[in-house]
Amino acid sequence: VSDLNDLIIRYRKFTHERDWQQFHDPRSLILALVGEVGELAELFQWRGPQIADAADSNSELNRRASEEIADVLLYLVRLSDELNIDLLDAAHKKLSAAEQRFPAYAFKGQAPDKTQ
Amino acid sequence: VSDLNDLIIRYRKFTHERDWQQFHDPRSLILALVGEVGELAELFQWRGPQIADAADSNSELNRRASEEIADVLLYLVRLSDELNIDLLDAAHKKLSAAEQRFPAYAFKGQAPDKTQ
Amino acid sequence: VSDLNDLIIRYRKFTHERDWQQFHDPRSLILALVGEVGELAELFQWRGPQIADAADSNSELNRRASEEIADVLLYLVRLSDELNIDLLDAAHKKLSAAEQRFPAYAFKGQAPDKTQ
C-alpha cells in the first residue's frame, strides 16, 4: 500500500458510519492529535539519541512507536479531510520551499539555528 | 498526487543531499514535530468550534493550517523512514483495530469517554 | 501552600535521592512534559467549550485534569531548575510585557488574531 487516498477515504467512511463527524471539528481533532503526539514523546523521553533499538522492527520500542506514529497520521488525515486540504500536495509544496530555502551546497551538514 | 512513497523518498533525498541524517534521530524529529503541532494549535486557540472559515480553501486560516499540517506530516514521514516503519501499513492496522473495537451499531453518535 | 520554592526544592531532593539528574537533560524533560500535555489534551478532546463540569471539584473530569496539570507543572519546575531559570520571575516579566503590549482599553473583549 502506498496510496494515501485509500486511507483518507477509509477513515472518512469509518467516521460517517459512526456519525462521528459531529466530534471532528478542527479543535477536537488537534487536541486528539496532541494526545497521540504525547504518547509518542513518552516512548522516547528517558532514552539517549541512539536509533538502533528504535529502528529495529523486532523491538518492543519499534512496535510501540509504529502504533503512536500511526495514530498521529490518522488524526492528521482526518483533520485535513475535514478542512478540504490536500495533505500530500501541501507537503510537496513545503518541501519545494525548503529545497529553495536551504540549498544543499550552503547547508551541507549544518542544521538551521532556531535561536537566531 | 496520492502516492505517499514519492514524498518519503523525496524527503529522504533532500535530507541526504544536505547530510542532515545526523540530526534526524528520533528525539530530535519528535521535538521538531511538537514544534509544528504547536504552530497548528496556535491557529485555532482562540476560535470557536465552527469549521466554515477553516475549511474554506480561500481563507487565510485554511492556507496557514495547510502549511502547518504539511509540516507535521513531513516530520512524521521522516521519523517513520528513520525508524523503518511502514507508515501507511501501520495506520491501516490501527484503523482495522478501531473498526473492531468500535462497531458502528454500538458507537453510533457516541464519542468514547476518555475519563472512564 | 503558595510558595513555589518549596515544590522546586522538594522535587530537586526527590531527583537527587534517586540519582535521576542524569536523565533530566532539557530534551528529556521537554519530551516528558509533552507526554503530560498530551494526557491533559486527551481529557478535553471530544468535549464542548463549556466549563461547568470541568470546573466542578467533585467531577471526575476535574480530578483527572488536576492530576495532569500537576504533572505538567512538575516537569516545568524540574526543567527550569536544571536550567537555573527563576520560573516565577520569568513569568512576571512576560506578564509585564503583555500588560504593555495589550492595553486594557484597546483590547477589551478582543482576542489577538494569530493568523494576522
Place this chain on the structure above:
Amino acid sequence: VSDLNDLIIRYRKFTHERDWQQFHDPRSLILALVGEVGELAELFQWRGPQIADAADSNSELNRRASEEIADVLLYLVRLSDELNIDLLDAAHKKLSAAEQRFPAYAFKGQAPDKTQ
C-alpha cells in the same frame, strides 16, 4: 518572589480587565499551552543532550528558554484558575505519590521504562 498566588491573582486581574475570560475555556487554554510547548521544543530540537549552554543565564538559548517556559507556566496557571484547581496542592500530591511509588533505594539511577 516565590509566592505563586501573586502570579495567579495578577494574571486573573489582567484577564478580567481585558474581558478575556470569554476566551479562556479549558480547550482554548490547552491549545494555547500546546503552542507555547511547541516553541519550547523548537529551541532544543536540533541540539545534543548537553546542558551547559542551555543552563548558562548569559546564553541566548537560556534567555529564549526562560521566555517559553514562562509562557507555559502562565497558561497553566490560568487554566487551573478557571478550573478551580489548587495547582501547588495538586503538584505536591503527585510528588507524594511518586515518592511512594518509586522508593529511592529501589529506583536509584534507574529510569522507569515507559515501554513496559
